[in-house]
Amino acid sequence: MNELDPRIHAYDDTGRLAETALLGRLDQSFTFVEPTLAWTGPARLSLHARPDLTSPQVTEALPGEALEVVVRRADGWAWLRTRADGYLGFARTAGVVAHAPADPLAVTALRGHVYAQPSIKSPLVSELCLGAQVSAAGDEVTEHGRRWRPVEGGGGNGGWVQAVCFEPLPDADPAALALRFLAAPYVWGGRSAWGLDCSGLAQLVFGVFGQRLPRDADQQQAALTVVDSARRSDLAFFPGHVGIMLDGKKMVHANAGWMAVSVETLGEGEYGKRLQAELLGFGRWEA
Structure with a gap:
């Protein structure tokens, strides 16, 4: 058991529950479950040490990021991990969606926003950040010389992002x-x-x-x-x-x-x- 790292290996000694990847490394007193694929919704998702909003945040999943759900709980929480690094935590299931971003656009701006309309005076719909992915939802439009991309939003609501937020980054540094x-x-x-x-x-x-x-x-x-x-x-x-x-x-x-x-x-x-x-x-x- 000492060789297992609870940050990346999903096992619960108290509930005797573990992911199937640990078959053969844990005894048969555990019930083994197969994690299911999921993705972060349109907002950053906080992963906590326990299924309790007052517990420490251990990591954060960015919009559109791939996840694995180990267990969905009846209280609206899920035990899950960010797939890229395998890091585990508890998050509210309301921030989790079943499908990957369609026709994904990678955000390269440090920070940004989704707007309700293609105008900087329009209300803000949600926040963006470097590393997030959003779904393209149609053709680009130009407004006062600014290029806007339509994207899918939360709850079926669309939004608009200035195209500059998706410009390629310079060479790796x-x-x-x-x-x-x-x-x-x-x-x-x-x-x-x-x-x-x-x-x-x-x-x-x-x-x-x-x-x-x-x-x-x-x-x-x-x-x-x-x-x-x-x-x-x-x-x-x-x-x-x-x-x-x-x-x-x-x-x-x-x-x-x-x-x-x-x-x-x-x-x-x-x-x-x-x-x-x-x-x-x-x-x-x-x-």
Whole structure:
């Protein structure tokens, strides 16, 4: 049992329930269930440590993100995981849908909105964020020189998004993308520019370039190649913390010290000296 990680392996000792992927690793006192595919709806979905809104948020699923539902509960909660990283938590089933976005559009803007009509004066329908996917729902229109894309919305209601929110990102440079998050608020378990934590930032800026990282800092450290000295876009690891290196000394990170994304220089200033003293090492993405 010690080899199983409850963050990514779905088993409940108390209820003696587990996912079928653990057949052969757990004894037959468990009832095994097959997770079912699902997707996040039009809003970000908070995954909690327990089926209780007052429990900590452990991660966040972005709009249109693929999920696996382990158990749907009668109280309106589900035990589920984000498929890309296998991370488990409890979420309200109202935010879960049965189908993937049709004709998906990938959001590349850090933040954005769906509008009720193709006009910046129109009421807002919902929020968007980098990494989200929405369903295209028709042809583009132009209004005052602005290009708008119609998208499907929640509850069957459509909406409109400026096409600039879907423009391709430049060539892969996770460090440069992380710098665009400067001053974004720190939120434990968050994974979007509306609020995110240290490992959420690292996972997001690598993930949009197809470089998938696990969810938590210790998992990311184990997944990367250990290097002795840092270069741009390497990750720096500390106890329970991770940052993205801009060069051999400077680092951008989401942190609870400033409650925001900021840049520190290892070994300089009070915070930088503390980080240098706690540095566990560097890791490098290698395809």
